[in-house]
Amino acid sequence: xxxxxxxxxxxxxxxxxxxxxxxxxxxxxxxxxxxxxxxxxxxxxxxxxxxxxxxxxxxxxxxxxxxxxxxxxxxxxxxxxxxxxxxxxxxxxxxxxxxxxxxxxxxxxxxxxxxxxxxxxxxxxxxxxxxxxxxxxxxxxxxxxxxxxxxxxxxxxxxxxxxxxxxxxxxxxxxxxxxxxxxxxxxxxxxxxxxxxxxxxxxxxxxxxxxxxxxxxxxxxxxxxxxxxxxxxxxxxxxxxxxxxxxxxxxxxxxxxxxxxxxxxxxxxxxxxxxxxxxxxxxxxxxxxxxxxxxxxxxxxxxxxxxxxxxxxxxxxxxxxxxxxxxxxxxxxxxxxxxxxxxxxxxxxxxxxxxxxxxxxxxxxxxxxxxxxxxxxxxxxxxxxxxxxxxxxxxxxxxxxxxxxxxxxxxxxxxxxxxxxxxxxxxxxxxxxxxxxxxxxxxxxxxxxxxxxxxxxxxxxxxxxxxxxxxxxxxxxxxxxxxxxxxxxxxxxxxxxxxxxxxxxxxxxxxxxxxxxxxxxxxxxxxxxxxxxxxxxxxxxxxxxxxxxxxxxxxxxxxxxxxxxxxxxxxxxxxxxxxxxxxxxxxxxxxxxxxxxxxxxxxxxxxxxxxxxxxxxxxxxxxxxxxxxxxxxxxxxxxxxxxxxxxxxxxxxxxxxxxxx
Numbered sequence: 001x002x003x004x005x006x007x008x009x010x011x012x013x014x015x016x017x018x019x020x021x022x023x024x025x026x027x028x029x030x031x032x033x034x035x036x037x038x039x040x041x042x043x044x045x046x047x048x049x050x051x052x053x054x055x056x057x058x059x060x061x062x063x064x065x066x067x068x069x070x071x072x073x074x075x076x077x078x079x080x081x082x083x084x085x086x087x088x089x090x091x092x093x094x095x096x097x098x099x100x101x102x103x104x105x106x107x108x109x110x111x112x113x114x115x116x117x118x119x120x121x122x123x124x125x126x127x128x129x130x131x132x133x134x135x136x137x138x139x140x141x142x143x144x145x146x147x148x149x150x151x152x153x154x155x156x157x158x159x160x161x162x163x164x165x166x167x168x169x170x171x172x173x174x175x176x177x178x179x180x181x182x183x184x185x186x187x188x189x190x191x192x193x194x195x196x197x198x199x200x201x202x203x204x205x206x207x208x209x210x211x212x213x214x215x216x217x218x219x220x221x222x223x224x225x226x227x228x229x230x231x232x233x234x235x236x237x238x239x240x241x242x243x244x245x246x247x248x249x250x251x252x253x254x255x256x257x258x259x260x261x262x263x264x265x266x267x268x269x270x271x272x273x274x275x276x277x278x279x280x281x282x283x284x285x286x287x288x289x290x291x292x293x294x295x296x297x298x299x300x301x302x303x304x305x306x307x308x309x310x311x312x313x314x315x316x317x318x319x320x321x322x323x324x325x326x327x328x329x330x331x332x333x334x335x336x337x338x339x340x341x342x343x344x345x346x347x348x349x350x351x352x353x354x355x356x357x358x359x360x361x362x363x364x365x366x367x368x369x370x371x372x373x374x375x376x377x378x379x380x381x382x383x384x385x386x387x388x389x390x391x392x393x394x395x396x397x398x399x400x401x402x403x404x405x406x407x408x409x410x411x412x413x414x415x416x417x418x419x420x421x422x423x424x425x426x427x428x429x430x431x432x433x434x435x436x437x438x439x440x441x442x443x444x445x446x447x448x449x450x451x452x453x454x455x456x457x458x459x460x461x462x463x464x465x466x467x468x469x470x471x472x473x474x475x476x477x478x479x480x481x482x483x484x485x486x487x488x489x490x491x492x493x494x495x496x497x498x499x500x501x502x503x504x505x506x507x508x509x510x511x512x513x514x515x516x517x518x519x520x521x522x523x524x525x526x527x528x529x530x531x532x533x534x535x536x537x538x539x540x541x542x543x544x545x546x547x548x549x550x551x552x553x554x555x556x557x558x559x560x561x562x563x564x565x566x567x568x569x570x571x572x573x574x575x576x577x578x579x580x581x582x583x584x585x586x587x588x589x590x591x592x593x594x595x596x597x598x599x600x601x602x603x604x605x606x607x608x609x610x611x612x613x614x615x616x617x618x619x620x621x622x623x624x625x626x627x628x629x630x631x632x633x634x635x636x637x638x639x640x641x642x643x644x645x646x647x648x649x650x651x652x653x654x655x656x657x658x659x660x661x
Contacts, residue, residue: 135257188236255288269299310335401431
């Protein structure tokens with residue numbers, strides 16, 4: 001159970017006096033009742049024994065908070081909130097001054113709908129400290145004297161934020177002292193009157209939108225922010241963009257979560273957000289959605305939700321939806337592209353979710369690209385052309401591409417150097433490859449990804465493809481397979497004939513239509529230790545305990561590794577003889593797991609004597625003179641059989657040494 005502690009600021013003064021000493025004279029026999037009618041303090045029994053407090057149950061907790069707020073005197077007071085997650089269904093407010101709401105740090109977490117505020121300051125001099133909210137945050141409107149300390153609103157951490165300035169902490173890095181950044185605010189037209197100023201006040205960096213060409217007000221705010229690390233805060237849900245908003249060096253354009261939507265106006269035949277076309281640094285966009293409304297962008301295109309060409313940029317929690325072209329686009333061939341793209345989403349775009357050309361030092365972390373039920377990107381989730389020092393980490397890709405489309409990959413890497421795709425939890429149902437590395441890509445890593453049921457359109461393709469003259473790569477510890485009922489990938493991994501110096505190891509490539517790995521004709525590949533595939537010449541050892549029993553009891557081993565093998569030696573380690581019955585033992589290939597070995601290819605008449613027997617040594621009753629084929633399909637088994645008599649006490653182990661065929 002979670003509890004709220006309520007302390008009037010006046011009562012705090014009185015309680016302080018009570019603990020100073022017994023002789024303090026307040027001028028009244030009952031000083032507490034003189035100032036407040038009902039105060040609740042808890043849950044510490046040392047402070048509030050026998051006094052009820054407000055208890056929250058995780059459902060509609062705003063009700064208890066509003067009751068607590070209403071209990072405070074008109075002069076103001078304090079709510080102290082213990083650790084816990086509080087779920088709201090309405091905003092809590094009160095039209096008085098001098099309110100303080102204090103939590104216990106990040107453990108005091110408030111959720112609503114990630115759009116509407118948790119608290120709205122109803123008067124001046126409100127303070128908030130040591131708490132965390134969802135993206136709906138806290139609305140201070142046009143009040144004055146407010147303060148926030150150690151407060152996390154959505155993904156933004158504030159060391160100190162006041163009505164005059166703010167101090168922002170991003171992943172532990174202080175982005176400016178309390179007097180440096182300028183903060184401009186742009187209010188959506190749909191906000192209620194009490195949640196926005198009465199009129200635009202450019203002098204005080206406040207703009208009101210009218211829902212027609214809101215890019216005008218947003219651009220004015222960006223242009224007005226002149227200090228480094230300035231912020232343009234979009235307040236509200238819906239903004240109509242009639243012309244490209246040009247971003248600026250050192251400015252952070254920030255919404256209030258995915259519910260802050262920049263929607264392309266009809267006939268916006270241009271990018272929604274873009275850089276100025278020259279190199280700029282320290283630009284950031286976060287916590288908003290860009291919606292192209294594809295039919296609104298009715299020109300030839302292609303356009304972009306955000307064109308980051310020439311920018312060193314941080315994109316965080318940004319969604320690009322239904323753009324006629326690319327969700328995120330960057331061309332670094334003439335002006336550099338670098339930065340970080342974190343927890344972003346791109347769906348329903350007519351070409352690619354992300355397209356980067358000649359970008360360097362870009363990190364793409366988390367996020368979701370493509371979606372089922374017609375919400376897929378028509379091309380690739382992410383396409384990289386001649387990029388370098390770039391990492392894709394922990395990203396989800398789903399249903400990218402169209403039937404018969406030329407691209408249709410989850411991730412397409414063409415050329416470049418030093419590109420890594422790691423830790424992606426799902427790359428599935430792409431219309432061609434899940435991941436393709438092609439061109440002259442040099443120095444790539446594809447590792448720890450789950451690649452599922454890709455290749456919806458064309459036979460002979462794979463979950464992971466390395467093609468053309470790609471070189472110096474590692475493909476390791478991936479799982480590339482088909483889900484039950486979705487047998488579309490022919491191969492888990494496919495390597496082209498001209499690929500050189502690639503290590504393929506530790507991958508699980510079971511349950512593909514034609515095989516685990518298709519490795520082409522390259523002679524510089526190293527392939528070993530994969531589940532579902534054994535490379536030609538790769539050595540594998542299989543073991544099984546001998547089954548004791550009556551005469552003709554069979555111990556059978558079938559090749560289930562996904563590749564045809566050649567058995568080069570069978571070793572029988574007989575540790576317990578059958579003693580009294582004295583059977584003998586044969587071992588050979590057979591096409592029936594329950595039957596006797598037809599040709600006794602490996603042994604015949606091993607005696608009932610404890611010892612180690614090798615199929616290639618005649619001195620140990622071996623009969624094998626050549627490697628014996630052990631196919632991966634059909635009913636080809638290695639059978640060890642007890643002959644002549646029962647072997648109820650027989651015990652030992654069979655070892656089969658085989659190589660990939």
